[in-house]
Structures are given as C-alpha cells and as structure tokens.
Amino acid sequence: MEKIDRKKTVAEQIDDEANQYVTFLISGESYGVEVLCVKEILGMTDVTPVPNTLSFMKGVINLRGEVVPVVDMRIKFGMSEKEYDAFTVIIIVEVKRRLIGMIVDAVSDVADIPIDSIQNTPHFTTRIETDFIKGIGQLAEQLIIILDVDKILTSDEFQKIDQEDVSE
Numbered sequence: 001m002e003k004i005d006r007k008k009t010v011a012e013q014i015d016d017e018a019n020q021y022v023t024f025l026i027s028g029e030s031y032g033v034e035v036l037c038v039k040e041i042l043g044m045t046d047v048t049p050v051p052n053t054l055s056f057m058k059g060v061i062n063l064r065g066e067v068v069p070v071v072d073m074r075i076k077f078g079m080s081e082k083e084y085d086a087f088t089v090i091i092i093v094e095v096k097r098r099l100i101g102m103i104v105d106a107v108s109d110v111a112d113i114p115i116d117s118i119q120n121t122p123h124f125t126t127r128i129e130t131d132f133i134k135g136i137g138q139l140a141e142q143l144i145i146i147l148d149v150d151k152i153l154t155s156d157e158f159q160k161i162d163q164e165d166v167s168e
Helices: 010-017 155-167
Strands: 020-026 029-034 038-043 057-063 066-072 089-095 098-104 106-112 133-139 142-147
Touching: 020 089, 020 098, 020 142, 038 057, 057 098, 089 106
Parallel strands: 029 142, 066 098
Antiparallel strands: 020 029, 020 106, 038 089, 057 066, 089 098, 133 142
C-alpha cells in the first residue's frame, strides 16, 4: 500500500501525477510540454519583428490586446531555419506567469505519458544545453523529449525580452 504524504499540497500531488502533454515536431523530432502550460495553439500568423533582439526571437504578436514575444524553437535549439508552411504553428505557453509563443514545425496531439515511462535527462556533454529538458518519455515506440517551459529561456534571455517589450 502506497503511503500518502499529507504534507504535500494538492498542487504538488497533481504535479506528481501530471502526465498529459501537448506533443509537437521540430526538425522531425517529437517534443512535449505539459498540457497545463499551454494556453492556446495558433496557426502561423504575421509576427512583427523587433530590431536588435535575440537571434531566436522572431518578434511579437498581438494576442487579444496582449503583446506576446515569439520564439522560433528551431533557432533556439541551434537547428537550421525552415520556411514556415501550412503545418507551422505557434504554441502559446505560460512561462513564469508570462505568455510566450513557441514556433514549431507542427503540433501532433495531446498524449498521456505514464510517469514511469519518463526517464531522466541524460547529460551528454557540457557543450550541449539540456537544462530545459525535463525528461524523455516513451509512448509506444516513440520517444518524446519533455520540455520544462520555465527553463527554455534563461533569466538573461527573459530580461532581454522584457527590456524590448518596455522599449516598444
């Protein structure tokens, strides 16, 4: 019989059991973010460029009156750029109480990945940044890289984005 930890808050217990992920493709690889972090999925739309910004920040969009910075995940992850097509989407996620748009190649599905099917992130070398990877989930024969949306952008990157929003 499993012991119930009464010191944990309800939110912590739900987090322990969270296993639904919005899955998407970037350069042929499957990624996922917790469904609770996703606020909206938009078809690719016009992005207003912001001069002198981070290389992976494509600009901003107006989402019902709120200015939302948009990040091209291919560039953020050091992959080659790809022309946007009919499958390209912007996934709006909440990161540290702030909305951020993530441009991805295509959205796949909402997947239930059992917690015991998620392995810790292997640390390859010190040259490969993996802090934003929460784990690797297995769904049937498919591996899904589970992202920690709170760690996709570093504190310095967030600060730079905030400064750009203020200067607008």
